[in-house]
Amino acid sequence: MSEQLNLLRQKLDGINEELLRLLNERAVVAREIGEIKEKQGVPKFDPVRERAMLEELTRRNPGPFKDSAVKHIFKEIFKASLNLQEEDHAKNLIVSRKNQPEDTLIDVKGTVIGGSSQVMIAGPCSVESYEQLRTVAAALKDAGIKIMRGGAFKPRTSPYDFQGLGIDGLKMLKEVASEFGLATISEIVHPDHIDIAGQYIDIIQIGARNMQNFELLKAAGQASIPVLLKRGISATLEEFVHAAEYIAVSGNTQVMLIERGIRTYEKWTRNTLDISAVPLLKQETHLPVLVDVSHSTGRKDILLPCAKAALAAGADGVMVEVHPDPQTALSDAAQQLDIPQFQQLWNGIRESGLFKE
Numbered sequence: 109m110s111e112q113l114n115l116l117r118q119k120l121d122g123i124n125e126e127l128l129r130l131l132n133e134r135a136v137v138a139r140e141i142g143e144i145k146e147k148q149g150v151p152k153f154d155p156v157r158e159r160a161m162l163e164e165l166t167r168r169n170p171g172p173f174k175d176s177a178v179k180h181i182f183k184e185i186f187k188a189s190l191n192l193q194e195e196d197h198a199k200n201l202i203v204s205r206k207n208q209p210e211d212t213l214i215d216v217k218g219t220v221i222g223g224s225s226q227v228m229i230a231g232p233c234s235v236e237s238y239e240q241l242r243t244v245a246a247a248l249k250d251a252g253i254k255i256m257r258g259g260a261f262k263p264r265t266s267p268y269d270f271q272g273l274g275i276d277g278l279k280m281l282k283e284v285a286s287e288f289g290l291a292t293i294s295e296i297v298h299p300d301h302i303d304i305a306g307q308y309i310d311i312i313q314i315g316a317r318n319m320q321n322f323e324l325l326k327a328a329g330q331a332s333i334p335v336l337l338k339r340g341i342s343a344t345l346e347e348f349v350h351a352a353e354y355i356a357v358s359g360n361t362q363v364m365l366i367e368r369g370i371r372t373y374e375k376w377t378r379n380t381l382d383i384s385a386v387p388l389l390k391q392e393t394h395l396p397v398l399v400d401v402s403h404s405t406g407r408k409d410i411l412l413p414c415a416k417a418a419l420a421a422g423a424d425g426v427m428v429e430v431h432p433d434p435q436t437a438l439s440d441a442a443q444q445l446d447i448p449q450f451q452q453l454w455n456g457i458r459e460s461g462l463f464k465e
């Protein structure tokens with residue numbers, strides 16, 4: 109009896125081997141189809157083709173497997189083929205780690221982002237005046253911070269809210285940055301302003317609301333300065349990576365990604381900080397990955413643990429909003445730190461031992 113069992117099992121082993129060979133042969137063909145689809149720019153998933161194959165297979169099914177079992181098995185095979193095609197697609201992206209295993213390093217006036225050290229970017233939500241900007245710049249300089257943020261173009265939820273000082277704000281950033289020896293980052297919202305931005309700032313920020321503004325992404329791809337791309341409020345990581353690819357394929361590979369919280373049902377924070385985005389983006393792309401703790405939380409009291417979590421998860425830097433007098437700020441009054449609060453946060457981050465200088 110057991111000898112017969114052994115023989116049957118040996119027979120199954122042989123069939124398994126043959127099935128495995130055939131499955132892989134099939135996978136090679138599916139891959140080739142995937143490459144053709146990639147070139148044609150058509151979707152990899154083809155439900156009509158899948159349904160036609162299932163109908164044909166069940167029509168020809170001699171049994172003893174029921175049609176439902178045949179369908180189930182083949183659906184899994186189609187899914188595995190599709191995964192293979194999608195993996196190949198991801199490998200082809202310029203921003204993919206599979207395409208470039210080594211980290212992209214971005215040098216901003218001597219500060220390298222994406223290397224062995226981490227960066228702290230701080231500054232007001234909006235540029236409001238010279239005085240406001242100079243006060244923050246002086247505090248940042250004292251704290252050893254090298255990159256200052258400040259919004260000149262402010263895409264706001266309400267058209268009645270402060271919209272920013274525009275080009276005048278960029279000019280203020282340049283003047284104050286050169287006085288204090290800082291590099292600057294500011295959001296650009298219109299493709300026509302990409303060129304001008306290069307005259308005044310060191311990093312172009314593409315905001316969350318514009319993450320899929322493809323004309324803006326293409327324009328940023330033609331800029332000669334680095335771009336910090338924010339994750340859209342409802343963007344999947346795949347969409348985020350493809351938005352970065354738009355910039356890279358247009359010619360600018362100096363791209364940094366920043367997780368800034370996503371929209372969920374949670375109300376205790378302004379957005380939900382998706383900490384898993386950090387290791388996933390580091391794994392899937394070679395771009396520097398930062399975390400905006402101010403926008404993701406929308407509150408001041410949990411910035412330290414969130415910044416520590418970001419750094420521990422492998423973020424290349426943290427961004428935080430600082431204002432000399434947050435209560436009178438023209439935007440994001442609730443989430444901006446005053447200068448002593450920023451100093452306290454910064455000390456806490458450094459004392460944690462998580463920040464690689």
Ligand SMILES: O=C(O)C(=O)C[C@]1(C(=O)O)C=C[C@@H](O)C=C1
Pocket residue numbers: 138141142152153154155157158185186189190
């Ligand atoms: O025939 C195709 O277009 C394929 O991409 C191959 C294949 C398959 O494995 O059979 C894979 C995914 C598609 O959803 C449909 C079919």
